[in-house]
Amino acid sequence: xxxxxxxxxxxxxxxxxxxxxxxxxxxxxxxxxxxxxxxxxxxxxxxxxxxxxxxxxxxxxxxxx
Amino acid sequence: xxxxxxxxxxxxxxxxxxxxxxxxxxxxxxxxxxxxxxxxxxxxxxxxxxxxxxxxxxxxxxxxxxxxxxxxxxxxxxxxxxxxxxxxxxxxxxxxxxxxxxxxxxxxxxxxxxxxxxxxxxxxxxxxxxxxxxxxxxxxxxxxxxxxxxxxxxxxxxxxxxxxxxxxxxxxxxxxxxxxxxxxxxxxxxxxxxxxxxxxxxxxxxxxxxxxxxxxxxxxxxxxxxxxxxxxxxxxxxxxxxxxxxxxxxxxxxxxxxxxxxxxxxxxxxxxxxxxxxxxxxxxxxxxxxxxxxxxxxxxxxxxxxxxxxxxxxxxxxxxxxxxxxxxxxxxxxxxxxxxxxxxxxxxxxxxxxxxxxxxxxxxxxxxxxxxxxxxxxxxxxxxxxxxxxxxxxxxxxxxxxxxxxxxxxxxxxxxxxxxxxxxxxxxxxxxxxxxxxxxxxxxxxxxxxxxxxxxxxxxxxxxxxxxxxxxxxxxxxxxxxxxxxxxxxxxxxxxxxxxxxxxxxxxxxxxxxxxxxxxxxxxxxxxxxxxxxxxxxxxxxxxxxxxxxxxxxxxxxxxxxxxxxxxxxxxxxxxxxxxxxxxxxxxxxxxxxxxxxxxxxxxxxxxxxxxxxxxxxxxxxxxxxxxxxxxxxxxxxxxxxxxxxxxxxxxxxxxx
Numbered sequence: 001x002x003x004x005x006x007x008x009x010x011x012x013x014x015x016x017x018x019x020x021x022x023x024x025x026x027x028x029x030x031x032x033x034x035x036x037x038x039x040x041x042x043x044x045x046x047x048x049x050x051x052x053x054x055x056x057x058x059x060x061x062x063x064x065x
Numbered sequence: 066x067x068x069x070x071x072x073x074x075x076x077x078x079x080x081x082x083x084x085x086x087x088x089x090x091x092x093x094x095x096x097x098x099x100x101x102x103x104x105x106x107x108x109x110x111x112x113x114x115x116x117x118x119x120x121x122x123x124x125x126x127x128x129x130x131x132x133x134x135x136x137x138x139x140x141x142x143x144x145x146x147x148x149x150x151x152x153x154x155x156x157x158x159x160x161x162x163x164x165x166x167x168x169x170x171x172x173x174x175x176x177x178x179x180x181x182x183x184x185x186x187x188x189x190x191x192x193x194x195x196x197x198x199x200x201x202x203x204x205x206x207x208x209x210x211x212x213x214x215x216x217x218x219x220x221x222x223x224x225x226x227x228x229x230x231x232x233x234x235x236x237x238x239x240x241x242x243x244x245x246x247x248x249x250x251x252x253x254x255x256x257x258x259x260x261x262x263x264x265x266x267x268x269x270x271x272x273x274x275x276x277x278x279x280x281x282x283x284x285x286x287x288x289x290x291x292x293x294x295x296x297x298x299x300x301x302x303x304x305x306x307x308x309x310x311x312x313x314x315x316x317x318x319x320x321x322x323x324x325x326x327x328x329x330x331x332x333x334x335x336x337x338x339x340x341x342x343x344x345x346x347x348x349x350x351x352x353x354x355x356x357x358x359x360x361x362x363x364x365x366x367x368x369x370x371x372x373x374x375x376x377x378x379x380x381x382x383x384x385x386x387x388x389x390x391x392x393x394x395x396x397x398x399x400x401x402x403x404x405x406x407x408x409x410x411x412x413x414x415x416x417x418x419x420x421x422x423x424x425x426x427x428x429x430x431x432x433x434x435x436x437x438x439x440x441x442x443x444x445x446x447x448x449x450x451x452x453x454x455x456x457x458x459x460x461x462x463x464x465x466x467x468x469x470x471x472x473x474x475x476x477x478x479x480x481x482x483x484x485x486x487x488x489x490x491x492x493x494x495x496x497x498x499x500x501x502x503x504x505x506x507x508x509x510x511x512x513x514x515x516x517x518x519x520x521x522x523x524x525x526x527x528x529x530x531x532x533x534x535x536x537x538x539x540x541x542x543x544x545x546x547x548x549x550x551x552x553x554x555x556x557x558x559x560x561x562x563x564x565x566x567x568x569x570x571x572x573x574x575x576x577x578x579x580x581x582x583x584x585x586x587x588x589x590x591x592x593x594x595x596x597x598x599x600x601x602x603x604x605x606x607x608x609x610x611x612x613x614x615x616x617x618x619x620x621x622x623x624x625x626x627x628x629x630x631x632x633x634x635x636x637x638x639x640x641x642x643x644x645x646x647x648x649x650x651x652x653x654x655x656x657x658x659x660x661x662x663x664x665x666x667x668x669x670x671x672x673x674x675x676x677x678x679x680x681x682x683x684x685x686x687x688x689x690x691x692x693x694x695x696x697x698x699x700x701x702x703x704x705x706x707x708x709x710x711x712x713x714x715x716x717x718x719x720x721x722x
Contacts (some may be wrong), residue, residue: 026312026380026481029489030191039193046488046497047197049607050238057609059241 073527075557077318077385077472081392084470090419092391093410097523102651109150110656115270117141122149124656142270150657151276152268154633154664155283157653159264161634162286164407165593166226166257166294167430168334169301171443173222175336176301178444180215186340186447189215190307194485198300202234215304222297226257233257233293239599240606242614243643247288250671252281252641254289261286276660284641284672291638296596302374306339309377309481309590311490316556318389319475320382321398324361326354326461328454329384329393331367332405333591335374337427337441340450341365341403342379350451354458363454368393369408370549370591376480377590386528386550388521391416394424397468401457406431408520408629421463425453478561480588482546484601490581499601499608501581502544506619507610507702510573512542513693514605516598516639519624519632521550522650525680528554530625530649533682535560539585541690542571546601549592551625560586595635598622599642612700616643616673619696621689625649625682636676640664643673645692647685652678 033039043051072094073079085092105111105121113119120140124130130138138146179187189195189211199206199214202221206214225233232253236244247253254260264286267273273282303309321327328345330338344350345363354363366384367375375381384393387408393399394416402413405428414424414435424436427449432438437456441449485497492498505511515538521527531554535545539560547555559565566578570585578585589597602615611618622639624632627648639646654660661678669675679685697703 022313022477026310026378028307028310029486029494030193030308030310032494033193036192036196039196042193042494042497043197043200045495046485046492049499049604051197051200055607057607058611058613059607 071526074529074532075317075474075527075554077474078389078392078527080470080472081318081389081395085392085395088395088419088468090391090395090416091412092395092416093388093412093523096412102524105656107651107653108656109153109654110146112140112144112149112152114152114268115142120149122146122656124658144274146657147276147660148274148279150654150660151279154654154660155264155268155279155286157630157633158283158287158637159261159268161629161631162257162290162294163261164631165290165298165634166261168406168593169257169294169298170223170226171334171336172298172301172305173219175444176305177216177219177223179305180212180219182212185444187305187336187444189304191304194300194308195304198304201238219301222301225293225297227259228256231255233289235292235296236288238603239292239642240603240614243616246614246643246672247641250281250284252285252288254285254293257289257293260289277663280664280668283637287634287637288641290634291596291599291642295593296599298593299590299596302335303483306335307378308485309483310486311479312377312380312481314376314380314382314478314480315475316383316385316478316553317474317476318385318393318396318472320364320366320384321393321396321471322361322364323398323469323471324359325364326357326359326362326454326457327364327366327399328401328403328457329366329368329399330371330375330403331369331390332409332428333370333407333593334405334428335371335378335591336443337403337405337446337450338367338371338375338381339378340447341453342375342381343447344450344454347451347454350454350458353455354461357458357461359458359461363458370593371405373549373552373588373591373594377483377588377594380480382475383553383556386521386553388523388527388550394420394422396471397421397465398471400460400464401425401453403427403453404431404433404436407631409433420468421460421465423456423460425456427453474557476557476559478556478588479563479584480561482583482587482589484589484597484604487587487601488604490583499604501577503605503608503610505573505577509702510542510577511544512571512573512690513619513621513697514544514546514602515620515689515693516546516595516622516644517555517625518548518551518592518595518598518622518635519627520629521554522626522628524628525626525650528557528626530680530682530685531555532558534623534625534686535586536569537683537686538689539565539570539574541686542574543690543693544574545586546589546598547586548589548594548598552588555586556588560584561588592631592635595639602644614643614673617696617700619693619700619702620644621692622646623648623685623689625685640668640674640676641672645674645677645689647677647679647688649678649680649682649685651680
């Protein structure tokens with residue numbers, strides 16, 4: 001058992017945990033927002049600090065500071 | 066040779082300086098060595114605002130000034146050294162603000178043309194951001210097409226420069242507490258042009274003679290840059306040209322190619338560079354290049370912030386930063402050096418005379434004796450871009466192989482870290498977030514965040530302060546965000562690849578970077594894109610857990626090798642936004658200890674942020690880290706809080722209570 005764990009550790013340490021090589025072009029995640037509905041929904045989630053009424057951060061605490 | 070190596074930490078730069086000497090070409094490095102800076106002007110003790118002067122008012126050297134001497138240190142008009150030093154500083158802020166904001170005006174005008182669709186080469190590439198900015202401006206979006214929304218947005222954006230009432234729209238993006246500070250200090254900018262004009266008026270002979278009152282206007286003007294002109298430029302460029310997303314690229318003069326027509330774009334506005342990207346991929350033009358012997362086709366690269374713009378959106382390689390513009394020509398391999406506005410050296414055509422390079426100007430705002438002027442239509446620059454590429458192709462056979470020496474130096478990097486992309490990388494599309502960043506600052510893995518930005522300066526060893534400072538920061542678990550020429554300096558030593566995390570970063574920062582897959586130093590774009598840093602910092606505040614204002618955050622800023630007036634405007638808007646900001650090289654108010662003390666201490670009572678000056682990079686890092694630690698302490702984060710996993714015994718103890 002101990003040997004198995006050691007082997008596993010040997011395999012993991014220093015091993016690349018990412019796909020080697022260089023991407024062909026920009027990783028354009030914004031293309032995932034396909035239509036206006038998705039874009040507006042993204043405002044309430046991804047840009048919630050400015051656009052969501054339901055966001056509770058430093059400025060909209062349930063209990064004010 | 067040994068002496069030359071000391072001019073830069075970058076091998077490519079040193080090689081090209083040596084080549085320039087061999088070729089009999091003078092560069093900025095020679096001029097800086099041959100002409101010492103004026104000591105009176107350097108400390109802000111010279112006033113040339115009227116023809117009773119210029120008045121030179123240096124402080125006594127190597128001894129303390131007596132109160133009588135200080136009181137008598139006045140210009141012919143009676144202005145005190147405090148007023149003179151402050152006026153010089155305020156005029157730098159006005160000039161810097163005008164540069165970023167006039168850039169923005171060009172973008173807004175092109176944006177309106179794109180919205181109208183009349184003869185424009187541009188369109189709406191990021192509709193999501195269009196909706197976002199339109200809502201910021203209170204524009205109705207329901208049931209309207211993108212073009213209709215964009216047209217109204219463009220017209221509203223144009224009003225920001227000269228509207229008679231109200232204050233700038235983007236101020237409302239700032240944390241609420243910060244908006245309150247600006248309200249209390251009467252520092253909310255009204256219209257961008259108005260603030261710049263008022264700066265110039267107040268600093269005319271015999272107007273505003275209270276230095277603290279002058280700095281109130283300096284802050285208001287600088288805020289009109291950061292939260293006005295610069296932010297407008299960034300946001301409307303993103304809508305028209307695309308919001309930056311992660312992209313790979315290369316940096317340094319080694320990106321020039323032996324087998325291709327090399328076109329180098331230099332300056333700041335991204336409109337023409339965007340169309341040069343299009344033109345350089347044109348099949349007909351590529352065939353013409355091949356027919357002229359350029360088997361590698363057309364190779365576009367960039368210098369300064371034009372380069373950062375097309376890197377961020379297209380991965381176009383960076384040939385180098387501002388101090389390398391002449392050296393790109395010295396390589397003997399550049400067919401066309403295309404320049405628009407800001408940071409262009411007038412010596413370029415003289416350097417180009419020794420080689421075959423054609424220097425071309427394109428902006429109606431900026432001409433350069435000795436250069437070929439190909440004026441572009443800001444809204445439709447493709448025609449000018451094609452003409453530039455054609456000329457460069459025609460020039461390729463004139464390249465003298467005996468004069469070509471492309472330094473074998475180029476390094477990979479990852480760029481494209483807009484504040485939206487940072488949120489996406491930390492939380493994904495469904496819940497883009499700054500929470501992981503804040504949590505890792507709270508738990509101590511990340512000590513804080515530093516913005517290291519600005520120019521390169523021939524008065525100090527090229528890139529030495531940038532690279533030493535940033536290495537020291539990341540080693541101490543400080544995440545670094547960068548823009549401008551500063552970003553290129555650090556990219557060249559490999560700090561902008563994900564691998565840099567385990568090579569250079571402290572253990573906590575490395576752990577976070579490796580988990581997310583980001584470099585420890587993030588490239589956020591050009592100098593107008595410092596507005597992205599404001600937005601990222603605002604997201605950190607609004608996420609919660611790190612205070613209620615930008616001035617509460619464990620963050621600091623620096624421009625270690627600054628040289629341009631624009632840097633002073635940027636620094637002042639960060640200070641007025643609550644950020645501790647350190648500059649290197651020299652400080653423009655040292656002629657007045659009272660003004661300097663006020664900027665580096667008392668101003669924080671009004672804005673929460675303040676300036677510091679420190680030329681030594683390690684001491685600069687220490688100042689920034691000490692400030693970050695001070696803010697951590699104020700937030701109660703001075704000790705890392707490791708998560709405690711409760712065992713049954715501990716649970717029983719809890720129950721007993």
